[in-house]
Each structure stands twice: as C-alpha cells, then as structure tokens.
Amino acid sequence: MAGVNPATSQDYEEDKRKIAAVIPYYAFKGIDRFYDISGLLLSPALLRRTIEILVERYKGMAIDKIGGFDARGFLLGTPLALELDIPFFMLRKQSKLPNSVTGDSYTKEYEGDDGKGGDALCISRTAINPGDKVLLVDDLIATGGTLLAGLDLVHARQGVVVEAACMIELGFLEGGKKVRERNPNVTVWSLLSEDHLQTRGLPPGTGGTSTAGSACASDGKC
Ligand SMILES: O=P(O)(O)OC[C@H]1O[C@H](OP(=O)(O)OP(=O)(O)O)[C@H](O)[C@@H]1O
Numbered sequence: 001m002a003g004v005n006p007a008t009s010q011d012y013e014e015d016k017r018k019i020a021a022v023i024p025y026y027a028f029k030g031i032d033r034f035y036d037i038s039g040l041l042l043s044p045a046l047l048r049r050t051i052e053i054l055v056e057r058y059k060g061m062a063i064d065k066i067g068g069f070d071a072r073g074f075l076l077g078t079p080l081a082l083e084l085d086i087p088f089f090m091l092r093k094q095s096k097l098p099n100s101v102t103g104d105s106y107t108k109e110y111e112g113d114d115g116k117g118g119d120a121l122c123i124s125r126t127a128i129n130p131g132d133k134v135l136l137v138d139d140l141i142a143t144g145g146t147l148l149a150g151l152d153l154v155h156a157r158q159g160v161v162v163e164a165a166c167m168i169e170l171g172f173l174e175g176g177k178k179v180r181e182r183n184p185n186v187t188v189w190s191l192l193s194e195d196h197l198q199t200r201g202l203p204p205g206t207g208g209t210s211t212a213g214s215a216c217a218s219d220g221k222c
C-alpha cells in the first residue's frame with residue numbers, strides 16, 4: 001500500500017491501552033475534554049514505548065527533516081529525530097524565532113495567544129532546503145487548524161510534507177479528515193483516538209497529582 005510502512009501493520013492494542021490510561025482529560029481552556037500528556041511524560045517506560053512505535057513506523061522511510069509543533073510536538077519530535085538521526089526543526093508560535101518566516105494566522109479547538117483568538121507559526125529560514133522531504137510531528141490533532149498551518153508554511157518554503165504523525169487524533173472534530181482532503185498526498189498517521197482516551201482527570205487536590213498535600217490552592221495558584 002502506498003505510503004504505508006509494513007512495520008506498522010500491527011495495531012499496538014496493548015500499548016494503546018497503557019498509553020491512553022496516563023492521558024486523562026480535564027475541562028480546560030473552555031473545552032470539556034482537554035487531554036493532558038503530563039502523565040505520559042512522567043512515565044519513562046510509556047514515553048519510550050511511544051517513541052519506539054514512531055521509530056518503527058518511520059525508520060527506512062525517505063525523510064530529510066522532522067518538524068515539531070510548538071510546544072508539545074517538540075516533546076515527541078525531538079527524540080524521534082535523534083533516534084532516526086534526522087535533523088529537527090521547530091514550527092514555533094510567531095515572534096519566537098529570529099531569522100524566521102511566519103505563516104497566516106489560524107484557529108484551533110480553543111483560543112490562541114495572539115490576542116484575537118488565533119495563532120500563527122514561524123519557522124527558521126535555515127530549516128528547509130527546497131525539495132526536503134518533511135515529516136511533521138505533534139501530540140494531537142483536533143480541528144486540524146495547526147497542522148494545516150504547518151503544512152502551508154513548509155510548502156511555502158518548498159519543502160515536501162510526506163507524512164504528519166500525531167499521537168492523538170480527535171475524530172469527532174474531523175481535523176484529520178480536513179487535512180487529508182486538502183492534502184491528498186500527505187498521510188496523516190495517528191496512534192490513539194478519543195475512543196481510547198476515557199480517563200477523566202481528578203479534580204484539583206483530590207489526590208493522584210503532585211499538588212496533593214502541597215500548599216497549592218485548588219485553582220492551581222501556589
Ligand atoms: O488541531 P487543532 O485544533 O489545531 O489543535 C491541535 C493543537 O493544539 C495544541 O497546541 P497548542 O497550540 O495549544 O500549543 P501547546 O502545545 O503549547 O499547548 C496541540 O498540541 C496541537 O498543536
């Protein structure tokens with residue numbers, strides 16, 4: 001099958017279950033289910049397994065550069081790039097990088113930080129050589145606004161996005177569908193969907209978090 005690495009034909013069901021169990025959701029930023037990857041980062045074994053799964057998928061694929069989205073995409077993209085020995089570049093929020101080019105503003109599942117509800121991304125002018133085959137990496141795709149903005153920016157720099165890897169794809173928002181429709185040559189690969197992510201986060205101060213028993217108030221102020 002075009003674009004599909006045979007190593008990924010396995011479905012990783014046991015891994016998915018374990019990884020999903022450490023990604024609870026909270027009401028946050030005006031949405032009911034904000035999935036928090038803090039628990040995954042706190043588990044070296046599960047984080048390592050997540051990176052291994054990505055390595056299994058992308059080893060042997062023709063990729064010149066890996067681009068990670070600010071900020072959570074850096075956490076997965078950088079170790080993947082190191083394991084595969086492929087250069088990594090950042091898709092940063094606007095005004096965070098010198099010598100950079102900035103794309104159009106975009107919207108996502110919740111309000112961005114530009115003061116008008118949106119966000120914009122920039123990449124270093126040194127990041128991409130024309131014709132570079134690029135893998136984009138993020139933790140999550142919701143509305144697809146972020147990923148579409150990243151694709152446009154890489155294409156504007158004459159890079160060729162071969163695939164986008166997101167650990168989580170929220171199907172109900174149809175972001176992945178939108179990206180696939182607009183970029184038929186780009187495979188959008190994801191490990192988990194909202195169907196796997198059924199762990200409700202505990203209310204602040206009720207245990208199971210590092211703030212339990214601390215001097216921090218339930219509104220998070222310490
Ligand atoms: O598909 P979308 O609706 O565009 O949403 C997905 C994006 O939103 C989050 O990033 P955010 O901009 O909140 O940055 P962060 O990683 O710094 O939290 C997430 O990490 C994705 O990048």
Ligand SMILES: Nc1ncnc2[nH]cnc12
Pocket residue numbers: 031033034035036108109110140142143
């Ligand atoms: N529901 C969600 N949870 C975590 N990060 C997100 N980014 C966009 N939507 C998100």
